[in-house]
């Protein structure tokens with residue numbers, strides 16, 4: 577007999593995966609050029625050439641035991657130092673290599689953070705909509721996920737709603753900016769107010785509230801938007817970072833979890849992070865990638881193609897009559913469904929070979945997510961299908 581809980585999890589496919597698998601089957605049936613698959617957040621832009629060159633050099637020139645051997649559980653100190661230098665150059669913030677834990681992407685960073693911080697039954701408050709896997713990560717760490725609706729149509733944080741949701745059981749406030757699925761970048765002003773609110777709540781309840789910044793899309797910002805560096809605004813911050821999107825490396829599973837040196841008992845929090853990593857088997861993140869990234873800090877894929885896709889889709893869909901949230905970052909467009917049931921709308925879109933994700937699994941109803949990390953030609957070719965779908969609803 578296996579764990580029934582894990583069995584259930586393993587047998588349920590995520591909604592996004594299910595649509596993407598449908599897309600693969602459809603491509604086999606009618607040809608890839610006839611399917612407009614906007615389901616998965618898989619980067620469509622290649623990793624920078626300089627990164628590939630560094631990878632090749634590592635394989636050709638470095639000693640194999642260094643390239644493929646274990647690093648320390650928390651990661652190579654040289655890489656962790658390079659991460660901190662980059663943070664200092666970019667944000668003017670002094671991070672500490674001894675408080676950086678190299679991980680297998682943001683998913684591992686988040687899981688480790690939840691296991692390190694949460695006591696049974698403690699709350700993780702998150703603005704909705706949110707990345708659906710949060711629920712799995714939080715609940716399996718013994719916590720309770722508490723989604724708080726955001727302001728529509730901007731999908732900025734609703735501070736009053738957050739104030740009402742944060743109570744003495746709240747251990748973590750989880751933020752994802754630029755946001756999946758809305759593309760919203762939270763404004764600095766809102767974040768400053770939120771941080772002030774957290775300090776007030778800590779005082780009121782005599783508790784510690786951690787801010788956990790999930791930032792795999794940090795560098796994917798358009799039109800001058802730029803996400804604030806949260807450790808500068810709030811001392812009890814941890815940052816879950818990933819190179820999956822910024823360097824188009826999602827399959828390589830590499831990122832880090834940073835504990836701010838400004839928080840009280842930072843060393844103890846980091847020790848709990850190491851304990852969580854150990855208990856989950858997330859030790860010694862891929863050595864080859866740690867080695868490569870030591871020399872590639874600050875490098876990003878050329879994200880200008882995403883910006884072009886965003887502009888084309890945003891302007892075209894708005895012109896057709898769709899209600900679209902203006903996205904400042906990530907590679908997602910959040911569009912109001914043309915009927916109340918977003919699932920039914922997505923089913924109807926399939927008739928036009930448009931594969932969209934209903935917003936329900938992101939914790940809000942009535943929208944769809946369009947992942948525009950795809951080649952510009954697919955975007956252009958999909959526009960008549962979007963128009964035909966819209967016309968069908970007007971009839």
Ligand code: PLP
Nearest residue numbers: 617681682683707752756818820
């Ligand atoms: N957090 C958010 C908001 C995401 O969108 C994703 C992936 O799409 C992740 C975390 C997980 O990223 P990674 O591939 O680095 O594990």
